[in-house]
Amino acid sequence: MARSESFEEFYTGTVGRLLGQLFVVTGDLHEAEEIVQEAFTRAAARWARLRDYDVPEAWVRRVAMNLAADRVRSLRRHTRAMRRLGPAGELPPVSVEALALAGALGTLPVRQRQVLVLHYLVDLPVGEVARTLDMPDGTVKSLLSRGRQALAARLGEAEEVLDPS
Amino acid sequence: MSDLRERFQELADAGARHGRTPGPQAALRRARHRRLRLGLVGVTAAILVVAVVAVAVGTDRRARLVPLAPSGTTTASTVPPDVSILPDPGEVLRPAGSPPGQVGEQMVRDVATEVAGCLNGRLEEQTVLVAWGTAHRRTWLIAANPRPPGNGRLCWADGLFEASGAGGFSNNGALPLGSLRASGSSEIRDGDQYWGFVNGSVTKSATRVRVLFDLGIPPLDIEPIQSGDQFPVNFYAGWYRMPTRDKRPATWQVVRVVAYDAAGRQVAECRVGGPAGNC
Numbered sequence: 547m548a549r550s551e552s553f554e555e556f557y558t559g560t561v562g563r564l565l566g567q568l569f570v571v572t573g574d575l576h577e578a579e580e581i582v583q584e585a586f587t588r589a590a591a592r593w594a595r596l597r598d599y600d601v602p603e604a605w606v607r608r609v610a611m612n613l614a615a616d617r618v619r620s621l622r623r624h625t626r627a628m629r630r631l632g633p634a635g636e637l638p639p640v641s642v643e644a645l646a647l648a649g650a651l652g653t654l655p656v657r658q659r660q661v662l663v664l665h666y667l668v669d670l671p672v673g674e675v676a677r678t679l680d681m682p683d684g685t686v687k688s689l690l691s692r693g694r695q696a697l698a699a700r701l702g703e704a705e706e707v708l709d710p711s
Numbered sequence: 712m713s714d715l716r717e718r719f720q721e722l723a724d725a726g727a728r729h730g731r732t733p734g735p736q737a738a739l740r741r742a743r744h745r746r747l748r749l750g751l752v753g754v755t756a757a758i759l760v761v762a763v764v765a766v767a768v769g770t771d772r773r774a775r776l777v778p779l780a781p782s783g784t785t786t787a788s789t790v791p792p793d794v795s796i797l798p799d800p801g802e803v804l805r806p807a808g809s810p811p812g813q814v815g816e817q818m819v820r821d822v823a824t825e826v827a828g829c830l831n832g833r834l835e836e837q838t839v840l841v842a843w844g845t846a847h848r849r850t851w852l853i854a855a856n857p858r859p860p861g862n863g864r865l866c867w868a869d870g871l872f873e874a875s876g877a878g879g880f881s882n883n884g885a886l887p888l889g890s891l892r893a894s895g896s897s898e899i900r901d902g903d904q905y906w907g908f909v910n911g912s913v914t915k916s917a918t919r920v921r922v923l924f925d926l927g928i929p930p931l932d933i934e935p936i937q938s939g940d941q942f943p944v945n946f947y948a949g950w951y952r953m954p955t956r957d958k959r960p961a962t963w964q965v966v967r968v969v970a971y972d973a974a975g976r977q978v979a980e981c982r983v984g985g986p987a988g989n990c
Contacts, residue, residue, distance in 0.1 A: 553735055553738075553739060554735040554736070554739075556735075557734070557735035557738065558735065561732055561735075562727035562728075562730075563723075563727065565726055565727050565730040565732065566722070566723030566724060566725075566726040566727035566730075567723055567726075568726075569722065569723065569725075569726025569727075569730060570719060570722045570723050570726065575726060575729060575730055578726060578730060579730050579731060579732055582730075582732060583732050583733060583737070583738060586732075586735070586738040587738045587741045587742050587745075588742070588821065589738070590735075590738045590739045590741070590742035590743075591742040591745065591817060591820070592817065592876060595813075605875070605877060608877050609877050609878075612877070612878060612879035613879065615879065616879045616880070616881045617881075638725040638726065638728065638729035639725070640721055640722060640725045641721060643714070643718055643721075644718050644721040644722045644725070647715075647718040647719070647722060648722055662719075663719065666715055666716050666719045667716070667719040667720060667723055679898070680898060680899065680900055681898040681900070681905075682898075682900070682905070685898065694715075697715070
């Protein structure tokens with residue numbers, strides 16, 4: 547499919563989708579923009595090889611997911627870096643329900659967020675999620691289960707707050 | 712929860728709609744820029760490598776080009792790092808035997824770019840590939856800038872890559888250097904076995920770094936990689952075997968790292984996670 551694509555065509559056809567996915571994972575539009583652009587820059591450097599992949603988008607998504615996890619990991623481990631986080635990430639206008647979901651996602655570990663996004667948004671089967679994140683199927687299933695439970699609990703609380711009746 | 716997919720899609724659509732990226736030409740320019748600038752570094756490095764090897768042959772220094780021996784206290788259930796470095800990596804920009812092929816070149820560029828990122832993108836600054844190794848179908852690298860930016864900081868970066876060149880790498884220079892730092896990855900699959908990776912910087916007075924884990928994983932002792940006089944710290948890297956699948960949570964298993972000097976005295980310690988986390 548991608549064999550005759552130029553990098554520009556590939557970029558234009560996939561950047562919005564990846565940006566949306568990374569935005570859901572990071573909860574911060576600016577951070578998602580930086581991560582996605584960096585992933586595409588690395589793809590550009592390898593395009594001669596990547597263009598022959600069946601799904602080069604999967605490679606870019608994988609790099610972007612790694613970058614997102616790396617950022618969270620390094621920030622989490624250093625309180626000094628945490629202080630640099632500043633205010634909550636930028637959110638575009640969305641419905642109350644989507645806003646509640648963004649808030650609930652923000653409380654989950656990054657791996658849970660990634661698994662939920664890849665499964666529910668990208669619509670990847672468990673095995674494909676496992677390959678993308680380089681973890682076993684069982685871990686993906688466990689993370690999905692825990693993530694769903696955590697989201698249900700947090701969204702339940704949020705709904706009570708939003709609708710006291 | 713029944714409309715979870717729709718809510719995810721709404722969020723993603725909003726992100727896609729409102730997000731702004733510089734476009735494909737910017738990505739291509741940036742990639743080309745990195746290639747050109749680091750290509751120049753590579754040419755210089757190649758000349759230096761040839762010179763260093765020529766000197767080494769004459770003085771029998773090649774005899775010192777041996778992998779670091781595993782520490783005597785490395786437990787049987789862990790694997791010592793596959794480390795192969797020149798005796799004085801500060802003399803060359805990139806050690807002989809860097810990761811092979813175009814993918815290896817790209818790995819070096821990626822990590823060097825991270826170092827440059829710490830230097831506000833000044834790619835003309837010298838970057839030294841301090842050490843690299845391969846294990847579990849992955850290649851890890853540590854690179855640093857030999858001219859510390861001061862204020863207790865050093866520009867250095869680490870990377871962990873798959874054979875395809877996909878991987879993660881991070882710039883550690885934004886953080887205070889400290890006497891002991893640790894970062895790494897987990898859930899690294901190699902066949903049926905899963906591994907974790909830990910690396911970091913350590914004070915030069917340390918001769919051994921002990922990494923302590925939760926989940927009953929035995930401690931891992933690592934001999935620091937000697938980085939030379941141009942760096943204020945040494946570095947370390949090592950792998951550990953992760954527990955069986957059903958006992959393995961999706962968190963990093965490293966809880967504490969301790970450095971010892973030659974007399975066995977503790978010279979530094981850091982903790983991972985929690986309010987006391989300072990690794």
